[in-house]
Amino acid sequence: MDTPTINDLNICVATENGSGSASSNNILFKAIFKMGVPCSSKNMFPSNIQGLPTWYEIRASAEGYLSRKDVIDVMVMFNDATAAKDIHRVRDGGLILYDDSTPLPANLRRDGVQYIGFPANKLVTKLVPASPLRAKQRNMVYVGALAYLFGIDMEVIKAVLEDTFGKKPAVIESNLLCIDAGYQYLKEESATQNIARLEQIPNGNKGKIITEGNTAAAIGAIYGGASVICWYPITPSSSLAESMEYYLPRLRKPKDGKKTYAIIQAEDEIASAGMIVGAGWAGARAMTSTSGPGVSLMNESIGLAYYAEVPCVFLIVQRGGPSTGLPTRTQQSDISLMYGASHGDTRHILLIPHDMNSCFDFARRSFDFADRFQTPVFVAMDLDLGMNLWSSEPLKLEKEPYELGKRLGAEQLEEWAKAGKKFRRYFDQDGDGIPYRTVPGNQHPMASYFTRGSGHDADAKYSEDENDYKYILDRVRKKFETARKFVPKPIIERERGVKTGIVCYGSSYEPVREARDRLKARGLKTNYMLIRALPLTGEVRDFLAEHDTIYLVEQNRDAQMAAIVKDEQPEVGAKIVSVLVYNGLPVTAGEVVKQIFDAAQSAQPKTATA
Amino acid sequence: MAEAKLNRINLSEKDYEGAASTMCRGCGHDAISASVMRAYFESSIDPRKVIKLSGIGCSSKTPAYFLSQSFGFNAVHGRMSAVATGANLANHKLMPIGVSGDGDTSAIGLGNFCHMMRRNVNITYIVENNGVYGLTKGQFSATADVGSVMKGGKVNDIPAIDLAELAITLGATYVARSFSGDRKQLTPLVQGALAHSGSAILDVISPCVTFNNHEGSTKSLKYAKGHLDPIHDLDFIPPFENIDADYEEGTDHEVKLHDGSRIRLHKLGKDYDPTNKMQAITAIHAAIAEGKFLTGLIYYNPNRKEFAEELNLCDTPLSDLTQDDLQPTLEQLQQINGNLMK
Numbered sequence: 044m045d046t047p048t049i050n051d052l053n054i055c056v057a058t059e060n061g062s063g064s065a066s067s068n069n070i071l072f073k074a075i076f077k078m079g080v081p082c083s084s085k086n087m088f089p090s091n092i093q094g095l096p097t098w099y100e101i102r103a104s105a106e107g108y109l110s111r112k113d114v115i116d117v118m119v120m121f122n123d124a125t126a127a128k129d130i131h132r133v134r135d136g137g138l139i140l141y142d143d144s145t146p147l148p149a150n151l152r153r154d155g156v157q158y159i160g161f162p163a164n165k166l167v168t169k170l171v172p173a174s175p176l177r178a179k180q181r182n183m184v185y186v187g188a189l190a191y192l193f194g195i196d197m198e199v200i201k202a203v204l205e206d207t208f209g210k211k212p213a214v215i216e217s218n219l220l221c222i223d224a225g226y227q228y229l230k231e232e233s234a235t236q237n238i239a240r241l242e243q244i245p246n247g248n249k250g251k252i253i254t255e256g257n258t259a260a261a262i263g264a265i266y267g268g269a270s271v272i273c274w275y276p277i278t279p280s281s282s283l284a285e286s287m288e289y290y291l292p293r294l295r296k297p298k299d300g301k302k303t304y305a306i307i308q309a310e311d312e313i314a315s316a317g318m319i320v321g322a323g324w325a326g327a328r329a330m331t332s333t334s335g336p337g338v339s340l341m342n343e344s345i346g347l348a349y350y351a352e353v354p355c356v357f358l359i360v361q362r363g364g365p366s367t368g369l370p371t372r373t374q375q376s377d378i379s380l381m382y383g384a385s386h387g388d389t390r391h392i393l394l395i396p397h398d399m400n401s402c403f404d405f406a407r408r409s410f411d412f413a414d415r416f417q418t419p420v421f422v423a424m425d426l427d428l429g430m431n432l433w434s435s436e437p438l439k440l441e442k443e444p445y446e447l448g449k450r451l452g453a454e455q456l457e458e459w460a461k462a463g464k465k466f467r468r469y470f471d472q473d474g475d476g477i478p479y480r481t482v483p484g485n486q487h488p489m490a491s492y493f494t495r496g497s498g499h500d501a502d503a504k505y506s507e508d509e510n511d512y513k514y515i516l517d518r519v520r521k522k523f524e525t526a527r528k529f530v531p532k533p534i535i536e537r538e539r540g541v542k543t544g545i546v547c548y549g550s551s552y553e554p555v556r557e558a559r560d561r562l563k564a565r566g567l568k569t570n571y572m573l574i575r576a577l578p579l580t581g582e583v584r585d586f587l588a589e590h591d592t593i594y595l596v597e598q599n600r601d602a603q604m605a606a607i608v609k610d611e612q613p614e615v616g617a618k619i620v621s622v623l624v625y626n627g628l629p630v631t632a633g634e635v636v637k638q639i640f641d642a643a644q645s646a647q648p649k650t651a652t653a
Numbered sequence: 654m655a656e657a658k659l660n661r662i663n664l665s666e667k668d669y670e671g672a673a674s675t676m677c678r679g680c681g682h683d684a685i686s687a688s689v690m691r692a693y694f695e696s697s698i699d700p701r702k703v704i705k706l707s708g709i710g711c712s713s714k715t716p717a718y719f720l721s722q723s724f725g726f727n728a729v730h731g732r733m734s735a736v737a738t739g740a741n742l743a744n745h746k747l748m749p750i751g752v753s754g755d756g757d758t759s760a761i762g763l764g765n766f767c768h769m770m771r772r773n774v775n776i777t778y779i780v781e782n783n784g785v786y787g788l789t790k791g792q793f794s795a796t797a798d799v800g801s802v803m804k805g806g807k808v809n810d811i812p813a814i815d816l817a818e819l820a821i822t823l824g825a826t827y828v829a830r831s832f833s834g835d836r837k838q839l840t841p842l843v844q845g846a847l848a849h850s851g852s853a854i855l856d857v858i859s860p861c862v863t864f865n866n867h868e869g870s871t872k873s874l875k876y877a878k879g880h881l882d883p884i885h886d887l888d889f890i891p892p893f894e895n896i897d898a899d900y901e902e903g904t905d906h907e908v909k910l911h912d913g914s915r916i917r918l919h920k921l922g923k924d925y926d927p928t929n930k931m932q933a934i935t936a937i938h939a940a941i942a943e944g945k946f947l948t949g950l951i952y953y954n955p956n957r958k959e960f961a962e963e964l965n966l967c968d969t970p971l972s973d974l975t976q977d978d979l980q981p982t983l984e985q986l987q988q989i990n991g992n993l994m995k
């Protein structure tokens with residue numbers, strides 16, 4: 044038998060949606076975090092409120108890898124509906140925990156794994172009075188069982204319960220009772236396992252926080268000055284707007300004794316987009332949050348904002364494709380949708396966060412980009428970032444003044460007037476493609492103008508003249524080129540002489556980090572680039588040019604980022620090998636490693652000439 | 654040359670004009686624009702405090718043809734209600750006027766329109782209702798009456814959406830109907846709408862002389878004129894005209910608006926109380942049954958807060974807030990971080 048690893052463990056809890064397991068899993072995850080062990084969690088949940096299967100994976104990693112792990116060491120088999128499949132997901136030598144209140148059916152036995160049973164049902168029946176709560180408390184028993192088996196101190200669990208349910212001592216007590224029952228039961232049985240031990244690491248997670256990207260982005264948007272927020276519920280973005288609803292009254296000081304923000308649940312995404320275009324036009328920092336289906340509905344207004352040059356922010360949490368089925372699974376499949384949203388020629392700025400701090404930071408700065416470039420700005424998140432709990436460095440605020448761009452107040456216009464300068468709303472006065480703007484409420488006689496979509500000249504007068512139209516199109520494109528110099532630069536790690544590059548973006552960051560270490564261990568050294576924005580910056584271009592082979596990791600079927608790269612830099616096209624993961628699950632390092640080795644093998648003769 | 658007449662803020666009627674209209678000659682929409690300009694002039698409203706919003710259609714082009722000193726936004730088809738809602742939240746000190754068509758409002762934009770009224774967003778919202786899509790050349794709209802004939806001979810057999818009734822039902826707080834050619838009635842109704850705070854909906858029959866003015870159309874100039882059913886004559890009295898408080902002879906009702914102005918209603922037939930919702934809806938239906946257009950101030954509700962007030966927005970427009978107002982402190986972030994460590 045193997046010797047147990049220290050702090051290296053991947054637990055999968057299989058339950059039914061709506062059975063209360065979210066709370067148990069949370070406690071388990073936070074307990075491991077509190078022990079100081081680097082850890083991450085992935086919630087694979089259905090589009091359903093009650094009854095469909097859900098899996099929650101908790102990974103403890105001594106080395107600090109936070110992506111989803113390929114192998115499951117321990118399966119908590121608490122969902123009869125999926126048990127037959129679940130038993131085969133555990134690695135050989137792994138462990139299956141189950142409720143032995145009733146005997147285990149023969150078809151749920153397999154070889155090569157250890158089984159440990161405990162009578163969760165019977166225990167809660169004894170401990171908890173009959174109530175709808177009882178079924179939920181059953182899930183607390185496996186927390187205790189795992190705690191005993193892997194060495195999570197009950198004191199730590201108590202502390203987590205207190206943090207979580209601080210003001211409800213009765214809830215703490217009843218949960219603790221059930222957890223302890225699981226713990227004591229296995230203790231009396233002298234159950235043992237040989238897979239792993241969790242050991243406290245003093246100061247291990249000291250100073251770290253646990254949060255979700257949606258929370259981080261919500262707080263970021265508040266710090267960024269969002270004042271008109273219009274949204275329509277959709278998973279996985281709802282919790283972003285709901286976090287704003289929670290934090291806004293707590294963070295924003297009132298003015299004139301009243302609110303400094305309007306947060307509106309609109310009637311649909313068409314309305315939320317229309318509202319923020321109206322609000323952005325009228326000078327507020329306006330935003331919406333949604334995911335792919337919402338972006339589809341918002342398309343027309345996005346184009347209007349692009350052509351009318353109205354600042355507005357779209358925080359997008361990507362998920363699976365249309366309609367029912369995969370809304371609760373993660374994807375990066377709306378990159379091209381966002382980049383080219385709407386009709387006519389359009390190109391949009393995308394800020395692409397990859398961790399909690401960049402969710403916070405990019406959401407905050409998105410308003411500066413929108414105001415500076417007078418255009419819609421997208422923050423391209425995904426479900427894995429947005430809805431899973433991540434351990435992270437604390438959110439860090441760069442104290443910098445809001446960038447309001449070329450917005451002219453009445454006093455500035457008066458200076459212009461005195462200097463004999465004209466205000467021309469859509470004229471490229473500075474040669475950077477960015478015009479000056481005024482907002483309603485500015486009462487200077489020169490301020491007002493009439494806003495339209497595409498049919499206007501440099502002075503905002505109605506025009507269908509071909510030259511006027513072309514002027515506007517070309518100038519807006521020029522503005523985009525200017526943006527290239529301002530958007531977040533990629534993060535690059537490179538060593539001289541290494542000719543293979545791995546490129547990724549967003550939530551692929553963690554698995555790729557791990558994959559690179561594994562590749563290196565197997566003899567393949569790679570340089571690395573994390574793309575953090577569109578348009579692509581010069582640094583991205585250089586990195587691509589400098590490498591012979593580029594593995595571009597994306598979470599979509601059609602290699603959407605690769606298409607954008609090839610479009611802008613056709614000469615690197617032949618060097619790009621796409622590594623595509625699009626099954627709706629958070630990417631694992633193993634998948635990345637496997638695809639890269641497979642590609643390297645089959646491409647060997649070609650790469651030299653690429 | 655005679656001096657141009659000036660209003661209380663020293664502006665002449667010319668100061669309320671806009672670019673030259675591009676409507677067909679004789680289009681009802683131009684007549685409405687004329688009443689709108691007149692209403693602003695008469696009420697002495699500063700055009701720089703007005704924002705003009707519209708969707709897409711012939712009607713939606715008209716905001717360019719009045720109040721050239723105001724900011725304007727000709728948005729996309731059917732979305733004016735949403736855009737206006739956002740603009741209103743960003744700066745609730747401004748006075749929004751929205752101009753839309755029957756297609757823009759009752760078809761593609763119906764959903765957003767309904768929700769704007771539910772929220773009672775402060776706006777003067779004029780539907781220039783001609784029963785057709787003018788700009789796309791004459792297709793039926795959702796306000797075409799049953800039995801109305803299209804230019805090509807096609808007869809509409811789907812019931813019309815009655816925008817006034819819809820507005821009353823969904824929460825609008827000032828609902829009127831009028832006719833583009835009835836300047837005497839329309840102008841005070843617009844003035845009242847401008848003075849009102851909340852969603853003021855004006856459904857104005859506005860014949861499309863090019864695509865819907867033929868025999869058989871129920872929105873032709875001739876048909877509309879012959880089937881108007883006014884509830885009352887009305888006068889608008891701005892707050893600055895301190896006429897004695899007594900009712901004039903024949904005044905049955907006086908509607909007091911938020912800003913102190915008043916509308917005096919002089920009955921033409923039966924008693925009519927515009928604050929009575931059920932009576933308003935019944936009257937609309939009775940007129941429809943007779944094939945008539947009920948016109949006048951059909952409904953008025955003084956008791957609802959407009960949306961920005963309901964939301965308790967600060968007096969300073971959100972668009973004028975500074976980083977100091979909007980950005981929480983570093984200490985607050987540290988506190989959040991502390992809570993997220995648990």
Ligand SMILES: Cc1ncc(C[n+]2csc(CCOP(=O)(O)OP(=O)(O)O)c2C)c(N)n1
Nearest residue numbers: 710711712730754755756757785786787788
């Ligand atoms: C999304 C979209 N669909 C269709 C159109 C084409 N379109 C332009 S105006 C219009 C109808 C306008 O009718 P109405 O609102 O009644 O205005 P009118 O021209 O009659 O004043 C349509 C369908 C459009 N501009 N946008």
Ligand code: SF4
Nearest residue numbers: 677680711787861862
């Ligand atoms: S087509 Fe009809 S609605 Fe349009 S401008 Fe001409 S008359 Fe007016």
Ligand SMILES: [Mg+2]
Nearest residue numbers: 754755785787
């Ligand atoms: Mg029409």
